[in-house]
Amino acid sequence: xxxxxxxGAMDTTEIVNVAFNKAxxxxxxxxxxxxxxxxxxxxxxxxxxxxxxxxxxxxxNGDGKIDSEDLKLAANKAGVA
Numbered sequence: 001x002x003x004x005x006x007x008g009a010m011d012t013t014e015i016v017n018v019a020f021n022k023a024x025x026x027x028x029x030x031x032x033x034x035x036x037x038x039x040x041x042x043x044x045x046x047x048x049x050x051x052x053x054x055x056x057x058x059x060x061n062g063d064g065k066i067d068s069e070d071l072k073l074a075a076n077k078a079g080v081a
Contacts, residue, residue, distance in 0.1 A: 016043045052078035 020040060023029070031039070056074035059066055 012044055012047050013040075016040050016047070019043075049078055049080055053080065 017040070020036070020043075024031070053071070053074045056077045057066065057070060060070045060073040063069070
């Protein structure tokens, strides 16, 4: 089962590359390699941060609900706030 999950899960780098290539094809945008590299790295960083926040989401302040205060705490744990 674990191998099946690993096989079905795409690497975030692959996701970014596919999305980037699709956006370039649809818009006809032309970017130099340095700009493309920066854009892809920024996207990967944002995805990693979003993942870290999601991993920390729960009722962090113990008030019985998951709300914006918990999101702030999760962002803090992820080093965003």
